[in-house]
Amino acid sequence: MLKLLLALSAGIIVGFVKGSFSKKDKKNIQKFMNYLLFLLILSMGAEIGYDKEIISKLPDLGISAAFISMSTIFGSILAVLIMEKILIGGQEW
Amino acid sequence: MVIFPIVALIIGILIGMSHVVPLFILKQAPSTILLLLLFIVGIDIGSNKNVMKEIKRFGLKVIFLPLFIVLGSLAGGLFSGYLLNMKYCDALAIASGFGWYSLSGILVSNLANVELGTLAFLANLARELFSFFIIPLISKRGKLICIAPGGATSMDSTLPFIVRYGGSEIAIVAIVSGIVLSALVPIMVPFFLSLK
Numbered sequence: 001m002l003k004l005l006l007a008l009s010a011g012i013i014v015g016f017v018k019g020s021f022s023k024k025d026k027k028n029i030q031k032f033m034n035y036l037l038f039l040l041i042l043s044m045g046a047e048i049g050y051d052k053e054i055i056s057k058l059p060d061l062g063i064s065a066a067f068i069s070m071s072t073i074f075g076s077i078l079a080v081l082i083m084e085k086i087l088i089g090g091q092e093w
Numbered sequence: 094m095v096i097f098p099i100v101a102l103i104i105g106i107l108i109g110m111s112h113v114v115p116l117f118i119l120k121q122a123p124s125t126i127l128l129l130l131l132f133i134v135g136i137d138i139g140s141n142k143n144v145m146k147e148i149k150r151f152g153l154k155v156i157f158l159p160l161f162i163v164l165g166s167l168a169g170g171l172f173s174g175y176l177l178n179m180k181y182c183d184a185l186a187i188a189s190g191f192g193w194y195s196l197s198g199i200l201v202s203n204l205a206n207v208e209l210g211t212l213a214f215l216a217n218l219a220r221e222l223f224s225f226f227i228i229p230l231i232s233k234r235g236k237l238i239c240i241a242p243g244g245a246t247s248m249d250s251t252l253p254f255i256v257r258y259g260g261s262e263i264a265i266v267a268i269v270s271g272i273v274l275s276a277l278v279p280i281m282v283p284f285f286l287s288l289k
Contacts, residue, residue, distance in 0.1 A: 001249075003124075003128060004127065004128065004131050004248075004249055007128045007129075007131040007132045007135065008131045008132070008134060008135040008138075008268075009135065010132060010135060011131065011132040011133060011134060011135015011136040011137075011138070011139060012135040012136070012138050012139040013135075013139060014132075014135070014136050014139060015135060015136035015137060015138060015139020015140035015141075016139035016140065017139075018136070018139075018140055019140060020140055020142065021140055029133065029136070029137070030257070032133065033130065033133055033253065033257050034097075034257075036126055036129060036130045036133070036253070037098075037130070037225075037253055037254065037257065038097060038098075038101045039101075039122075039126050040123060040126045040127060040130060040250070040253070041098050041101035041102050041105060041222075041225055042101045042102070042104055042105035042108070043105060043119070043122035043123045043126055044102075044105060044123050044222070044250075045101065045102040045103070045104065045105020045106040045108070045109060046105040046106070046108045046109035046114060046119050046122070047105075047109060047119045047120065047122075047123060048105070048106055048109060048218070049105060049106035049107060049108060049109020049110040049111075050109035050110070050112065050114075050116060050119050051109075054214075054215070054218075055110065057211055057215065058215075061211060061212050061215050062215065064177055064212060064216070065212060065215035065216040065218075065219050066216075066219050066223075067173050067176070067177065068169075068170065068173045068174070068177070068184070068187055068188065068212075068216040068219075069216045069217070069219035069220040069223055070169075070173075070219075070223065071169035071170065071172050071173035071188075072165075072166040072169035072170055072173075072188050072191075072216075072220060072244070073169070073220060073223055073224065073227060073241070073242045074169060075165035075166055075167070075168045075169025075170070075172065076161075076162045076165035076166050076169065076241035076242060076244065077165070077227075077231060077238050077241045077242065078165055078168075079161040079162060079164050079165025079166075079168070079241070080158065080161055080162065080165065080237055080238045080240070080241045081235075081238060082161065083157055083158065083161040084235070084237060087154055087157065
């Protein structure tokens with residue numbers, strides 16, 4: 001947690017010192033981020049796949065877990081949309 | 094754009110199941126990649142001149158965001174719990190994990206039973222993983238809603254996705270929301286389980 005905040009703060013300082021990026025640089029950064037996001041999901045998947053206990057529980061509990069998570073996700077999205085309606089009359093924030 | 098997280102997840106699970114990569118690398122890889130990602134997210138935030146403007150625009154209203162995410166998660170938990178024939182306090186306890194699967198899994202296992210704990214672990218793990226697919230899908234509809242799916246993870250693992258698809262202007266709001274929700278997990282999970 002502390003490491004993550006440090007990495008984030010270090011990046012903010014570098015970004016602030018460097019100032020704005022050219023369009024080309026921005027595109028390259030986004031591309032690099034896409035690769036890293038892919039790797040992040042891949043590595044998390046590998047950690048899950050390695051764990052036999054998690055995989056063995058999926059036939060029993062997988063559907064319920066997926067259903068609960070989808071409900072909480074869509075409940076949250078809906079709640080934020082409602083909040084935007086109440087606080088700022090439904091415009092995009 | 095939706096297809097890439099799914100492909101990554103499936104390839105990852107298959108690599109893990111094959112046991113070709115040693116465990117110490119598997120355990121280290123996600124956090125190392127996340128560190129690098131957050132460094133880049135930081136650069137994105139630091140170089141974005143609109144960030145301060147956006148923070149001023151949100152002002153104190155920022156505190157409403159995690160509040161509404163809590164309410165939405167609990168409503169979703171009740172809804173699924175009702176359809177799955179679960180006790181309402183169990184469903185609310187699982188929904189109060191807000192995607193922090195390691196903590197909510199341990200809390201529920203210790204305070205209730207291992208089976209419910211496993212369900213809490215899997216449901217909150219799924220919340221984190223599904224967020225990776227859902228954030229790119231909903232980002233066209235608005236920026237702020239990109240913070241909702243990840244719950245407590247909007248300050249770490251889903252933050253790069255929020256910034257990549259929603260923009261670095263909302264990064265600080267996402268971090269604040271993630272911290273508030275993370276702080277609520279060890280309070281709300283035991284609370285709902287005590288209602289039994």
